[in-house]
Structure formats: C-alpha cells, structure tokens
Amino acid sequence: MACRLCNSERLRSVLDLGATPPCEKFLSADELDLPEPTFPLHLRLCEDCLLLQIPALITPEDTFTEYAYFSSFSDSWVAHAKDFVEQAADRLELGPESFVVEVASNDGYLLQHVVSRGIPCLGIEPSVNVGQAARERGVPTETAFLDETLGAKVTAEHGPADLVVANNVYAHIPDLLGFTRSLRALLADDGWLSIEVHHAQNLVELAQFDTIYHEHFQYYTVLSASRALATAGLKVVDVELIPTHGGSIRVWARPELVAGEPTSRVHEILAIEEAAGLHNVDGYLELAPRTQKVRQDLLRFLLDCAAAGKRVVGYGAPGKGNTLLNYCGIRTDLLEYTVDRNPYKHGRFTPGTRIPIFPAEQIDKDRPDVVLVLPWNLETELNAQLRHIDEWGGELVYPLPHLHSADLKGGLEG
Template structure:
C-alpha cells in the first residue's frame, strides 16, 4: 500500500502487522485440505493526514461476497438489534421507502416488511440474497456504486432511509460506495451506517476484527471525511454496543454536525486517535493477547484437558491464524450455521461441527470466538457448567469463567 484510499496521501504509518492469513470466510472442504492455500499480508496502517486506518485491498469484494458464508439471522441478538433499530428509525423518520445495502438474508428488512413499509435490499451475495427473498424481502443482487445507486433510484424512487450496517468497512472503493449511498437517498432523507468504532477496537484490544474483508477502520473523524467524499454530511452519531463497540452514523445530503458528533470527536482526540500517539502501544498489547492465549492452550494440553471452540466467525480466524493455533490445541469448533458444518477453518484447518457436539463430548473448556456476543452466548452455553466445564474469552484480555 503506497497511498491512502480516501485522501491519496502517502503518509501511512504501521499500527500492527498480523503476518499473513487466508481470507477469513474461505472455509475449506475436506477435499481442499490436500490443496495449496493462498495467504495475504494483514497489516493495519493509519493515514496521518485523514486518520483513516486501513489495510491493503489485496482481495476484491467480488471474491469474498459473490457467495458468502455469513448469514446474519443465525445470531438471535443480532436479529433483535435489527428489530430495535427499525422500531426507532421508523419513529424518528416515518419512512415510506427503505433501502438496505448489504441486506444479507433479510435479518433487518423483514421487520420493515412486517410494518407494511415498502423496502428493497441490495445484496451482492447471491446465496444469502436468495434466503432474503425466500422470507419475503425484495432483494436485488448487486454491489453498490454510483451507477447501481442511480439505477435503483431510477427504478424504485429515492429512499427516505438508506441503511448500511456493517458494510462501510467492507468496501475498498469508499468514495464510490459513498456516492452510491448519496444516489439512493432522497434530498431530505437519511443514511444510517453502523460500523465498528476504532476507539473501542484500540482500547479493548479487538485486533481480531482486522481481516481482509475489513478494508478500513473508522473513527468519527475519518468517517466524517469519508462521508463528505460522497456528498453526505454527518449530522448525528450514536454509540452502540454491537461488535464490541460501534458507531451509528446518521448522515444527510445537507446540514450541520450535531452536538453528539462534537462530543465523540472530543473523546477520540483525548484518546490520541487524531495523532500518532494513540496508536503507538497497540502492537505490544496485541502481542500480549497472543501470548496469554497460547500459554493457556499449551498448559491445558499439558494437563490433559480438552479445549474446543464455539463459533467460526471471521474474527476467530484472524485470532487463530495470528496465534498459530492448530487442532492439537483446539480440537474443533462448532457453529450454528449449517453451511460451515463438515468444513475446516481457513489456515488453521480446525474442524467445524454442529453445536450439539459440545454436549456430546463434555470438554473441559470452551473457547468463545465471537466474544462480541458474550451475553447471548454465555446464556446459550450455560449447560457447559453442568459437568464442570468453563468458558474462555480471549479478548480484551484472557478470562476463564
């Protein structure tokens, strides 16, 4: 990477180098275990001119999202979060037409449909888009850019509300994508974006959310710059707990930043994220997470204890690859998504089973890889304590419950 993808500056400084890993959603079939596996550098840098944190665009969205392994509806808490958002957004805006970009399997728009509000999903992955249509959510299979946005607007009209949750980090052409959002939204409409907040990523050592699908990592300051690049103004911002700490950006084609924008900008500045000092110690904290997890797994193996995983999320594959974990330390992991059953994690090649495997085997420890769903999963996995098993959370610091 030689230039910032947002402002074009050559002033990029290393934040943390995680080595080389395969793309985190390329789960392997048994037949593929005998084949070569391509890895790509995973090196996070920050631009000291616009403060956008970013990794090189070494894989394209088309490679990742044409067929996708992630279905949002397999997380109960995520579906409930979407329902709460829809209720609040309808009260706030009273929209007559809602468009969601990266609408996945209809996890959010199903709540819009239930309210009798016209809506449309724009989803690039054919397999998850079909799942949305199967549940009655109108969905087109497209990647968003200025042309797609203009075409959707021409056919369906401008949207009062455009939703883009957990996608703003996933697109290397951030300017073109933002122009696509502007094309979709009415001149007096709203764009709502949820994306992980770099402030909490840094403060809570959430480095496993750095992976090849996530091309950039936003502060409110850098998000404000990104939105402006496509003709949108950041009017309001909320802090939300999803993914360990996210920001919900409310943008409009015109207007002024509200008081909450200024408040969170001040918090970021106080944390040093508008200058290099805030990034200086992150690599050392990441190394400590790695050492603590490996020490636990090695000690457990030496004591004859069994450790299995729960979940096969993208973030888990960053963590497992960075730590060099293999089946001798983590026998297998489980996931609620049947698509992943019988497959293997990329790079580390750990088998993935159905969740029922845990109760059948009664392991000593369960390593929870989607730590961001801690409340939901602690409840789902409470049965592990029946045989004296314990849950392990690796981030922000190793915790055995």
C-alpha cells in the same frame, strides 16, 4: 500503497499480523491437500487524514459472491436490527409512502422488520446464496454490488430512499469514494443515511485485533468517517455508541443542504476520541503491544490446558475468529475442533489453521473441559446459551477484551 480516502502516500505501520488466508474461505475436506493462498494483513494509518486501512489485496467479488455468513443465526443481532427499525421508523416517521434501502442486506435479518411494518423497501445484497435466503423470507432483494450505476437505477425505478441503511459494510469497500457517492445516489435530497461500523477507538484501546481481516479494508473513528462521507456531500448529524461487535458507532448523515447543525453527541464523541489520542498518529501506536499481550496470554492458557490433559474445543467459526487463530498459531493440538450454528460451515475447516467445524450439539456429546468462544462479542447471548456446560464442570473462556472465564452461576471471573 496510497490512502484510499485522501491519496496520501504517508502511511504509517500500526500492526502487522503476518500473512493469512481470507477469513471466510472455509475449506472442504477435498481442499485440505491443496495449496491455500495467503495475503499480508498489515494495518496502516494515513498520517494526513487518519484513516486506518489495509491494502486491498482481494476484491469484494472474491469474498461476497457466495458468502458463509448469515446474520440471522445470531439471535441478539436480529433483535438489535428489530430495535433499530422500530426506532428509525418512529424517528423519521416512516410509513407506507416511504422507501427504505439496505445495502449489504444479507439474509433479510433487518428488512424483514421493515416489511412487517408495511414500509416499502429493497435490499441490495451481492451474495447469491444469502440474497436467496432473504427473498425466501419475503424481503425484496437485488443481487448485485452497489455502485453508482446501480444507485441511479434503483432511484429511477423505485424513487429516492427516505432512509438508506449500511450496517457493517462501509468497512468492506476498497473503492471508498465511489461507494460513498453510490450511497448518495440512493438517497433523497432530504433523506437520512444510517451507517453502523466498528469503532476504531475500541480496536486500538481494547486490542480488538481480530476485527482486522481482508474483507475489512478500513476502520473508522467518527472523525475519519465524517471525512469520508463529506467527499459525497454528506454531513454527519448524529452519532450513537452501540455495543455490537465489541463497540460500534451508528453514524447518521444527511445531504449537506438539509443537514443543519450536528447534535451534541457528535461533539462529545469527537472529544472522547481526541482525548484517547486518536486525532493524531501517536494514539494508534499502542495497538501492537496490546495485541501481542492478548496472544501471549491466550497461548499460555492453552498450553497449560494441554499440559494438564484438558480437552479444549471452540464455539463459533466467525471470520474474526480466523484472524485470531492464524495470528496466534492455534491448531488442532490446542483446539480440537470448533462448532457453529450455521449449517453452511458444518464439515468444513477453518482457513489456514484447518480446525474442523461441527454442529453445536457436538459440545453436549463430548462434554469438553474448556470451550473457547471465538465470537467473544456475543458474550451475554452465549453465556445464556452455554450455561449448561457447568453441569459437567466445563469452563467457558473468552479471549477478549482480556482472557477471562464466565461464571455460569453468576458474574464473571477474571
């Protein structure tokens, strides 16, 4: 294995999560007696360019041709996207003469707000089923994987983009250099690129190991993201710390000839990363023991619940949850079932652990003692949605950033 950014072979093991199935390969009932392929999930760090990465053992085509994740099922995520569109439109003075492209546009959760402002736009979404949902809500969508050929074709047909948005996709591409060139091909020479991606500093410091799965090929600090974008002549000019996905960075980049000097926020966040030890190898080596503690705390809690005869179910069936379930070895003896708002997942089973997935209403029917939340990054939203389980004395538990229960009458209990 060589680094996909700088081609160095000096890769250092950071965290080995064993072998797991692809996290979005939810099983039908007919598949439960069939073999299930698993792939190593082993995070490594390039000692030369400091890019965190896993081997590219599955292709995007394996995952995204038909996809189980629809962004619009998270109310807070749709609101986040609307806020971004409003801020970006004002900041960049986007209007009817502008052109916006979103790469990995999913079900139109973001571009619907661009459409409503009368700004011409195009979504590029490889998943057939998800892209169709976007078109049904009036978002122009090209069903394809972005590459340099498609980037040139879109530019030829629509003109270069004033804004290219790539939210939570820059980690999903094994051909990092080619994809970065493709983003540049979409962009006007005076345009703006906005990328949102989970911040590797939170992954390391808060042991957010469940953000590691096979469709996430690399994990970025501002330093490593800047190095990756520079390979296509793009310069980071601003960075925002945002709370999504347990703590992300929104990186703004422009072509080098128009970029100018970066804002003070770029220098400040780089300094924060350096102080955390993430500009050298040693800072990454605490991730493994921190991850082991999360697993031990969660298993101890679930085993105690089982010994006490408590009924424990899950809420949510996100891809990240499947990393947690498989690494911790949690199956139906400790988690009876989980629920999800996405009808696509109903009647299916989680990969590897084979926990059944029901509609969210199942929790109200069964009134379990404990609800374990797998999409823990949506804590504020889910506390509001699930507050009513307190009516029957139910306990709402989050496994990360540390094991804790929600106080549904007020704050949080440790």
